[in-house]
Amino acid sequence: MKTIIVPTDFSPVAINAMHYAANMASSIGASIILFHAYQVPVAFSEVPVVTISMEEMKKISDEKLAEMKHGLEHLTSGKVKVYAENRLGETVDELETLCKSINPFAIVMGTRGASAVERLFLGSNTLSAIKHLACPVIIVPPGATFRPIRKIGFACDFRQVVETTPVHFIHELCNIFNAELLVLNVDFKNRNFKTDVPEQSLLLHNMLEKLTPSYHFIENPNIEEGIHAFAETHGIDLIITIPKKHKLLDGIFQKSHTRELAFHAHVPIAAIHE
Numbered sequence: 001m002k003t004i005i006v007p008t009d010f011s012p013v014a015i016n017a018m019h020y021a022a023n024m025a026s027s028i029g030a031s032i033i034l035f036h037a038y039q040v041p042v043a044f045s046e047v048p049v050v051t052i053s054m055e056e057m058k059k060i061s062d063e064k065l066a067e068m069k070h071g072l073e074h075l076t077s078g079k080v081k082v083y084a085e086n087r088l089g090e091t092v093d094e095l096e097t098l099c100k101s102i103n104p105f106a107i108v109m110g111t112r113g114a115s116a117v118e119r120l121f122l123g124s125n126t127l128s129a130i131k132h133l134a135c136p137v138i139i140v141p142p143g144a145t146f147r148p149i150r151k152i153g154f155a156c157d158f159r160q161v162v163e164t165t166p167v168h169f170i171h172e173l174c175n176i177f178n179a180e181l182l183v184l185n186v187d188f189k190n191r192n193f194k195t196d197v198p199e200q201s202l203l204l205h206n207m208l209e210k211l212t213p214s215y216h217f218i219e220n221p222n223i224e225e226g227i228h229a230f231a232e233t234h235g236i237d238l239i240i241t242i243p244k245k246h247k248l249l250d251g252i253f254q255k256s257h258t259r260e261l262a263f264h265a266h267v268p269i270a271a272i273h274e
Contacts, residue, residue: 016142024146038086099133151180151236152180161204181211
């Protein structure tokens with residue numbers, strides 16, 4: 001059985017992502033692991049002071065997870081098996097350990113919301129998960145609800161397609177949802193056109209041929225805006241993007257394609273490394 005991991009900090013945005021994951025799990029016959037990583041809060045003064053015991057923190061987390069688990073089982077009428085995993089440690093480190101042991105179908109996370117806590121947890125942890133985790137991370141924007149996935153967009157720059165395209169995951173997603181695949185390339189006045197683009201596009205087509213993808217060349221000076229606008233107007237249900245490590249490590253004042261797309265789009269995004 002496939003498994004979907006849902007990290008949570010119990011915030012509204014994380015709960016919305018949980019509901020999205022529950023509906024996805026129901027549609028593909030997957031189980032869900034609700035995941036929380038807790039840390040002992042420390043008040044920093046001249047001498048750090050622990051404000052709550054580890055046992056108390058674990059108890060609080062266990063109770064919240066149990067409440068969420070019960071609610072999710074009720075929501076899905078018991079059709080989705082729900083498990084809860086509560087661990088002491090850093091969220092992404094513990095997620096990585098869990099992923100290695102169960103090889104999940106995907107991790108489903110929210111993006112940052114309006115509150116300071118949501119911006120801190122769902123901003124830094126989602127970006128860190130995208131960067132470090134090998135398994136697919138599906139990013140659910142605030143307010144997004146699950147709908148049958150009929151159209152999947154794959155954002156592609158036609159560079160090193162053999163080395164970077166997550167072929168297996170793309171095939172698995174399209175097959176499991178019986179979805180149409182649209183390959184999306186954004187450029188503006190051929191600024192990003194390279195001499196090997198025809199060769200790279202042919203290689204990509206050979207890898208994805210069984211899915212009979214359609215190709216769409218979007219004219220927009222801003223990659224994120226181009227993909228977002230196309231997805232909205234063409235009814236795309238999920239966008240697949242390949243995180244570029246050097247862009248995720250860009251400075252705070254330099255835009256990252258994955259970061260901008262995840263935080264401003266209304267369509268869920270699946271980020272995966274090949």
